[in-house]
Amino acid sequence: MVHNFDEIVSRRGTDSKKYAMAYPAGDVIPMWLADTDFKSPQPVIDALEQRLAHGILGYPVSSERLKRAAAHWLETRFCYHASPAWVEYTPGVIAGIDFSIQALSEPGDGVILQTPAYPPFSQGIELNGRVLVPNPLVLRQGRYEIDFESFEAACRRPDTKLFILCSPQNPTGRVFSREELARMGDICLENGVVVLSDEIHSDIVFPPHRHTVFASLGEKYSANCVTFINPSKTFNIPGLRTAALIAEDPAKREAIHRQIMKVKAVGETVFGTLALCTAYESCAYYADQEVAYMAGNLALARQAFEAIPSIDLIEPEGTFLFWLDCRKTGLTQDALMKRFVETARVGVKDGADFGPDGVGFVRMTAAVPRAVLEEVLDRITKAFTEPNHQ
Numbered sequence: 607m608v609h610n611f612d613e614i615v616s617r618r619g620t621d622s623k624k625y626a627m628a629y630p631a632g633d634v635i636p637m638w639l640a641d642t643d644f645k646s647p648q649p650v651i652d653a654l655e656q657r658l659a660h661g662i663l664g665y666p667v668s669s670e671r672l673k674r675a676a677a678h679w680l681e682t683r684f685c686y687h688a689s690p691a692w693v694e695y696t697p698g699v700i701a702g703i704d705f706s707i708q709a710l711s712e713p714g715d716g717v718i719l720q721t722p723a724y725p726p727f728s729q730g731i732e733l734n735g736r737v738l739v740p741n742p743l744v745l746r747q748g749r750y751e752i753d754f755e756s757f758e759a760a761c762r763r764p765d766t767k768l769f770i771l772c773s774p775q776n777p778t779g780r781v782f783s784r785e786e787l788a789r790m791g792d793i794c795l796e797n798g799v800v801v802l803s804d805e806i807h808s809d810i811v812f813p814p815h816r817h818t819v820f821a822s823l824g825e826k827y828s829a830n831c832v833t834f835i836n837p838s839k840t841f842n843i844p845g846l847r848t849a850a851l852i853a854e855d856p857a858k859r860e861a862i863h864r865q866i867m868k869v870k871a872v873g874e875t876v877f878g879t880l881a882l883c884t885a886y887e888s889c890a891y892y893a894d895q896e897v898a899y900m901a902g903n904l905a906l907a908r909q910a911f912e913a914i915p916s917i918d919l920i921e922p923e924g925t926f927l928f929w930l931d932c933r934k935t936g937l938t939q940d941a942l943m944k945r946f947v948e949t950a951r952v953g954v955k956d957g958a959d960f961g962p963d964g965v966g967f968v969r970m971t972a973a974v975p976r977a978v979l980e981e982v983l984d985r986i987t988k989a990f991t992e993p994n995h996q
């Protein structure tokens with residue numbers, strides 16, 4: 607099956623967060639939110655239509671098929687042999703991480719986060735009364751690297767209990783190597799720190815980089831972590847609110863389950879479960895083609911930013927997010943955002959939202975049809991290189 611990623615589908619008037627919020631003006635192209643503008647795979651749409659045609663949408667069972675489908679995806683795509691019994695439904699990755707924070711730490715405990723970071727992580731830490739322990743990634747010659755010394759110091763703090771690993775990393779696009787993951791995993795094990803591994807972006811990784819499921823590194827690592835996946839990004843179904851967490855260690859699994867039961871967040875949805883299962887069982891072809899399409903988008907962006915001296919595209923190793931280093935523009939963050947939104951008419955996400963080390967940067971979701979990306983790059987080029995546009 608071949609998917610047409612070039613197809614432009616208007617999303618205005620569909621209550622799309624990306625189009626209705628932040629930059630609702632019709633002439634600003636919204637590039638801020640991390641959902642794609644691609645149609646979902648045809649088998650997913652067909653399965654949902656067929657189910658709807660039945661005409662009754664009563665309470666569904668807690669799905670064994672969901673557990674098998676998540677385990678199947680992890681096995682076939684990443685050679686991680688997870689048992690379906692370790693899988694639990696969660697309405698979203700962030701909800702699952704927050705349940706895990708509540709289950710596996712106490713108020714006042716420290717949670718390590720590599721920054722710049724996806725904002726809901728720090729919000730979840732703070733809203734749950736835990737303490738954010740930052741481990742800034744270090745930008746060296748255009749590539750973000752882990753500061754292992756600071757990571758170890760963060761783990762050694764007696765109150766540190768958890769590490770939220772974002773792998774691949776949003777917003778920097780880093781795909782961590784096996785060695786990096788094992789080294790972080792060892793430091794966590796030595797210091798009794800549990801790893802919460804958000805792998806929502808794992809399907810979009812550009813060769814020669816390869817995604818390693820943290821838990822697949824070996825038993826001692828898998829027993830010390832919880833993995834979170836969601837087909838929402840890859841297959842553009844985030845509106846269906848259906849994700850999975852995988853916890854091999856029964857004690858962690860039961861503690862998280864108790865937390866989920868406290869707020870009765872156990873109710874799966876008819877369509878969410880069906881979409882997750884169909885995507886993970888039958889849509890590997892779509893993920894493969896999307897990676898190839900995104901590699902094409904990346905090549906185009908690389909070329910455009912090479913011709914804009916004041917903006918450096920941080921080469922993403924994975925994700926459909928482009929993290930732009932705009933510090934050479936010399937603009938304040940406010941002026942930078944104005945230049946993007948008011949001059950270029952491109953609705954990027956403010957880098958400052960990702961923490962203090964995001965100042966001078968913006969993030970752009972590049973999972974759009976090629977023709978849209980061309981228009982976006984053209985607008986940015988004019989706004990940042992032509993004096994009469996500035």
Ligand SMILES: Cc1ncc(COP(=O)(O)O)c(C=O)c1O
Nearest residue numbers: 640698699700724776806836849
């Ligand atoms: C790293 C990361 N984790 C989690 C999410 C959100 O996932 P969910 O909608 O399943 O909570 C996003 C969405 O942008 C993300 O980028």
